[in-house]
Amino acid sequence: RKEVEQDPGPFNVPEGATVAFNCTYSNSASQSFFWYRQDCRKEPKLLMSVYSSGNEDGRFTAQLNRASQYISLLIRDSKLSDSATYLCVVNGASKIIFGSGTRLSIRP
Amino acid sequence: ETGVTQSPTHLIKTRGQQVTLRCSSQSGHNTVSWYQQALGQGPQFIFQYYREEENGRGNFPPRFSGLQFPNYSSELNVNALELDDSALYLCASSGRGWEQFFGPGTRLTVL
Numbered sequence: 096r097k098e099v100e101q102d103p104g105p106f107n108v109p110e111g112a113t114v115a116f117n118c119t120y121s122n123s124a125s126q127s128f129f130w131y132r133q134d135c136r137k138e139p140k141l142l143m144s145v146y147s148s149g150n151e152d153g154r155f156t157a158q159l160n161r162a163s164q165y166i167s168l169l170i171r172d173s174k175l176s177d178s179a180t181y182l183c184v185v186n187g188a189s190k191i192i193f194g195s196g197t198r199l200s201i202r203p
Numbered sequence: 204e205t206g207v208t209q210s211p212t213h214l215i216k217t218r219g220q221q222v223t224l225r226c227s228s229q230s231g232h233n234t235v236s237w238y239q240q241a242l243g244q245g246p247q248f249i250f251q252y253y254r255e256e257e258n259g260r261g262n263f264p265p266r267f268s269g270l271q272f273p274n275y276s277s278e279l280n281v282n283a284l285e286l287d288d289s290a291l292y293l294c295a296s297s298g299r300g301w302e303q304f305f306g307p308g309t310r311l312t313v314l
Binding site for chain 1: 205210236238239244245247248251258259260293301302303304305306307308
């Protein structure tokens, strides 16, 4: 079993739709969590940190569920520019694990 | 722009050779992490350096080694290159928080 698992997608949704991604992790001692966005042939860029209390940044909402060991990302009112691969990241003791990424494609 | 730079941008080597990749961290950041990203995969953690000491390591063999310098820039060295080492190599710097900021990467091709 992978330490961090993500649905690879691809998700193909119309502009304006709401889309949600989940990411599960196996190490209950994991300490911090993030979502990154990666455009084709570019480096990952930090999207947002993820907390148990949940956090929101404009159209993006991230949530951590420690009991069930998953993190989620919700994108509301999706834009064409949201098309990218979304990577979850789980930090543990001296180890940083990326999920394999979920591809999102927004169609006009 | 993150302020993290990497060199070279692209590199072609042959099997068995050695390679050194370089990374300059963002100003004020004392931690550098290195990743290998194969096509269609997420970045795989190689190791992390904090204040010139290795601070964590992923599942990579010893022929992957690194250094961090007093100015917090870093090198990744790979010996005895194999075809499967062909990938995008990313470095990321971080400060007091866990958030990482990535450089543009070095694309290594091993023939």
